[in-house]
Amino acid sequence: MRAAVAPVKVATGEHVQNRIVFKQLLQAGAIDVLQLDSARVGGVNENLAILLLAAKFGIPVCPHAGGVGLCELVQHLSMFDFVALSGSTENRVIEFVDHLHEHFLDPVVIRDGHYTAPSLPGFSAQMHPESIATYAYPFGGFWAADLALAQAVAA
Numbered sequence: 001m002r003a004a005v006a007p008v009k010v011a012t013g014e015h016v017q018n019r020i021v022f023k024q025l026l027q028a029g030a031i032d033v034l035q036l037d038s039a040r041v042g043g044v045n046e047n048l049a050i051l052l053l054a055a056k057f058g059i060p061v062c063p064h065a066g067g068v069g070l071c072e073l074v075q076h077l078s079m080f081d082f083v084a085l086s087g088s089t090e091n092r093v094i095e096f097v098d099h100l101h102e103h104f105l106d107p108v109v110i111r112d113g114h115y116t117a118p119s120l121p122g123f124s125a126q127m128h129p130e131s132i133a134t135y136a137y138p139f140g141g142f143w144a145a146d147l148a149l150a151q152a153v154a155a
Helices: 019-027 043-057 070-086 129-135 141-154
Strands: none
Touching: 019 043, 043 070, 129 141
């Protein structure tokens, strides 16, 4: 129960799959900060529905980021939240992990501690063809080399 840990705020949601669970958490007054994982929920419409629910309940959204491409994806959510819903950056942050951005055509850019607007249209999630060829499972170059090494060690 949220009251049991007060004044510590409860931030959760990075493992929630849809707007229904978020609605239940919000209706129950169970969270102080909604931590949406944009890749876990079902697409743009689901992400927007969750942002709208958070706005209705007056709960700040601080998107989860850090996996491959999550930083590239969540920047759009926070920008939409600011421009169309909250009009504020108060009580809002976005996680940032500084690795693997080199695999994207339009990688996220941090300037003065803030995400900057993407320079290209779209979700900023398009990867370089070379990265896809290298890391596509199971036949990408990375996995083929890994398998060859494992076979050599086993022999």
